[in-house]
Ligand SMILES: [Fe+3]
């Protein structure tokens with residue numbers, strides 16, 4: 001049972017607990033596979049979030065474009081990546097944001113692993 | 116491997132071979148879970164069958180309302196039951212049709228199993 | 231740890247829904263069938279389950295051939311019925327027990343069952359009608375966890391595999407940190423066949439032997455391949471897999487509380503058993 | 510009986526698709542990565558596979574949490590890509606080998622793997638990009654069978670279970686009555702993590718040890734729990750499950766044909782191996 005194991009620092013496992021919490025948020029992000037849905041979201045973000053029944057924490061995390069908040073609200077990174085797509089962010093932008101680095105610093109950290 | 120076993124008389128197992136053959140037909144019948152789709156079918160049967168890409172054998176079996184033909188064309192009884200629903204037929208009507216009995220004869224046969 | 235208070239195995243047939251809607255419980259055709267459930271309702275009053283794990287098979291409402299799971303487990307907050315294509319009367323929604331759902335999912339994956347998890351799930355007559363036979367007022371006093379076994383598309387999981395699934399579900403329930411009283415419900419069978427020139431096939435001898443086996447030799451049916459089970463019980467009679475999983479969940483030994491068998495309801499030989507674990 | 514000509518294990522990263530679309534193969538950042546595939550293309554010319562069984566993980570294109578399978582197998586006539594939410598360039602469709610799909614499904618259910626069968630299935634970058642790395646002209650000379658392993662939602666199947674799945678797929682392929690030359694492709698990993706404060710985590714020592722283990726001690730990684738694998742390889746590094754299944758399908762012993770390892774591509778430590786069965 002995942003949740004009784006020692007936590008891995010800086011890591012939230014997307015287990016049943018997270019999946020329950022994040023269902024509405026992830027369902028919305030899953031819809032972004034369709035270009036039409038991405039456009040609808042951009043056109044009226046409030047209405048789109050309301051349609052999927054996001055709770056206040058999830059709505060605020062979407063508003064803030066904040067990945068750590070989105071994860072805390074039950075978001076799964078695979079679905080969140082589709083939200084990031086709307087914002088034109090790649091996984092290095094997301095990494096920089098979550099680690100509090102600039103993108104260049106984040107990239108330099110990755111490069112350093114080569115040695 | 117199902118298909119190399121001795122056949123059970125009067126019985127077609129819905130295995131991979133049938134599932135491949137019947138995909139379009141079963142997909143159409145699955146759509147009949149929605150009342151709106153049942154209405155569309157009734158309104159324009161040809162157009163509805165064409166939209167799901169039924170082949171000639173499947174189209175003819177639907178036209179004939181013939182259960183054995185539908186099964187031969189890859190139909191699965193669970194999905195076909197939804198087509199039967201449109202026609203107002205219950206499983207005893209289907210049983211009578213497939214066995215070449217009247218419905219009363221079919222019911223009498225079932226009752227006789229009690230003894 | 232949670233306690234398994236007992237198991238019910240019963241047939242399901244869409245026609246039961248129509249009979250309920252039309253209040254035909256006292257009708258001559260239906261009375262021997264509905265009367266079989268009165269002792270069940272009495273037993274439920276003293277068994278007082280809080281949660282029901284339901285082994286059933288979907289008939290093409292929630293699953294299509296684009297994504298057809300062998301074993302699927304509901305993990306939704308709520309489960310609703312839908313009309314299934316023939317405008318069946320709907321029943322009130324069921325509350326899911328998500329704690330138990332996820333506990334089962336965690337334990338089953340750990341036990342190498344490759345389940346599909348469903349956080350949204352429509353439940354069909356195979357789920358709703360047995361519930362309505364147990365609680366005719368349809369004010370469900372229990373939460374539910376649906377466990378669906380594929381009987382639509384071959385290859386089906388073998389009887390032996392379904393037995394093991396039931397055993398694993400039983401173990402998981404008994405290891406659940408909860409004081410809930412858990413019931414197991416298995417719905418399907420007994421012998422019947424809807425499709426083909428053999429439509430209307432029923433095998434009373436086999437059914438009676440199968441029911442008897444659940445008490446005294448519960449793994450008896452696991453000796454048969456799916457092909458043999460279809461031959462003996464009909465293409466839909468193979469739904470007895472749900473009975474096997476239910477029986478397996480109850481553990482080594484059971485006491486028979488109630489049994490009924492009646493031919494026919496619609497095209498089906500209708501069976502009913504209530505069992506309590508004794509060991 | 511069909512013959513397994515070899516296996517390729519490789520990382521997949523959406524950025525590879527953008528690099529291909531922009532023709533960046535000779536760019537300084539990308540060259541060490543793309544150069545790793547030239548020997549693979551040479552090997553493929555002499556291995557001449559007819560069919561590829563692809564172990565990959567869906568990233569939320571074909572599966573959502575309403576119906577999330579542990580193991581799913583494609584049985585479609587054709588598989589297409591879609592834009593996945595960020596307008597990735599699409600590749601030409603892939604022809605499915607439905608005969609092999611159903612043979613695998615029959616054998617795996619028989620071996621008590623509870624697979625979900627998919628007669629329609631979108632395949633995402635984890636499937637399409639490794640194919641495009643193998644065949645850069647994207648004129649696929651092979652038919653395909655996708656085998657998808659859940660890495661989206663915990664509990665994931667254990668490394669040991671994925672190993673057994675790979676073994677069973679290997680057995681099934683070798684028992685397939687066909688003279689086809691079958692290749693196995695596993696895509697995912699190696700160490701990386703996209704989410705959380707630990708985003709950007711890479712573990713070179715572990716990756717190198719894992720790659721080495723596939724040749725000399727292939728079940729080495731099955732000693733670890735999923736939790737341990739996430740700790741060592743990152744939340745997405747756990748995709749190495751695909752490598753394990755691929756290696757298991759190849760049988761007892763393999764010869765290493767080619768290996769490449771490069772840090773980083775995007776956030777990922779990129780690995781590549783080509784192996785041929787020798788026993
Ligand atoms: Fe049924």
Ligand SMILES: [Fe+3]
Pocket residue numbers: 521568635697698745748
């Ligand atoms: Fe990935």
